[in-house]
Amino acid sequence: MSRAIWGLLWITAVSCAVEARGEEKSTPAPAAAAEEQSEKQDKARKELLTGQVKFLGPALRARGVKAYDEMDEQVVLIAENGDLVPLVADWRGRAFYQDERLRDRKVQLIVRRRPDNPYAQVLIVYTFDEKGERKYTDYWCDICSIPMYEIKECECCQGPIRLRFEDRPLPSYLRKEISRDSQRQSKSETDSATPDADDDDGK
Numbered sequence: 001m002s003r004a005i006w007g008l009l010w011i012t013a014v015s016c017a018v019e020a021r022g023e024e025k026s027t028p029a030p031a032a033a034a035e036e037q038s039e040k041q042d043k044a045r046k047e048l049l050t051g052q053v054k055f056l057g058p059a060l061r062a063r064g065v066k067a068y069d070e071m072d073e074q075v076v077l078i079a080e081n082g083d084l085v086p087l088v089a090d091w092r093g094r095a096f097y098q099d100e101r102l103r104d105r106k107v108q109l110i111v112r113r114r115p116d117n118p119y120a121q122v123l124i125v126y127t128f129d130e131k132g133e134r135k136y137t138d139y140w141c142d143i144c145s146i147p148m149y150e151i152k153e154c155e156c157c158q159g160p161i162r163l164r165f166e167d168r169p170l171p172s173y174l175r176k177e178i179s180r181d182s183q184r185q186s187k188s189e190t191d192s193a194t195p196d197a198d199d200d201d202g203k
Contacts, residue, residue, distance in 0.1 A: 044114045046123065048174055051079040053096045053103045059084060073097075077109060077120070085111075086119050091149055093122035095139075098151045101163060102127065108134060110174065127165065136168035 057072035075096045077085040087093040087109075096102050106128040111120035125137045138147045139161045141154040147164070148154070154161055169175065 044112050046174070047111055047113055047120075048108060048170070049077055049079050049085060049111055049120070050106070050108050051077045051085075052105060053077050053087065053107060055103070056084070056086065075103070077107075087111075088119045088121045090121060092125065093120075094150045095125070096122070099163070102137070110171070124171070126170075129165065133167075135165035137166075138164055140164035 053075055055072050056074040056076045057067045057069065059076055059078060060067040060071060075087050075089075075093075077087060079085055087096055089097050102125070108126040108128075109120070109122050110124040110126075111122055113120050126134045127137045128134055138149055139151065140147055140163075141157065141159060141161045143159055144154055144156040146154070146156060148161055152161070153159065
């Protein structure tokens with residue numbers, strides 16, 4: 001075999017080796033890939049929001065914002081602090097688009113939110129009755145005894161379903177978080193009520 005052919009084969013082999021090393025460097029290690037995925041999941045946080053769900057158009061116009069009819073099909077939670085939180089029309093949030101009984105009333109929603117996305121994904125719905133008592137809210141088929149989360153025929157028997165209200169506490173992870181927040185708030189109030197040494201006149 002001629003030297004020219006040997007030289008060509010050698011150059012080809014070296015090029016393949018360089019490309020392979022480049023691909024190895026560009027492919028993240030399993031640990032790095034898992035860490036990146038974990039960081040993305042950490043950005044999505046669960047929150048408890050209180051307020052009323054309304055259509056966005058009227059909510060904007062009530063604030064003096066000119067909004068055309070296209071905005072009327074979007075729903076938002078008007079939170080207690082006045083923020084407008086748009087809700088995703090997915091498996092759980094879609095009920096607020098369908099069912100007027102869930103709008104224009106006090107609700108508490110457990111949602112998932114991401115800092116790079118203004119829309120909140122509804123996970124759990126609580127509504128308040130005329131006595132001000134919080135009720136876990138979903139839809140229920142009395143025949144099949146299965147819950148559903150939007151207005152439609154029963155997924156099992158194809159029969160009618162009803163809006164259901166139940167006494168059910170907040171999830172334990174939220175109760176713990178609320179308890180920690182209350183403790184931090186209580187400590188903050190105590191610290192602010194305690195006079196500093198520099199302010200104490202010795203009386």
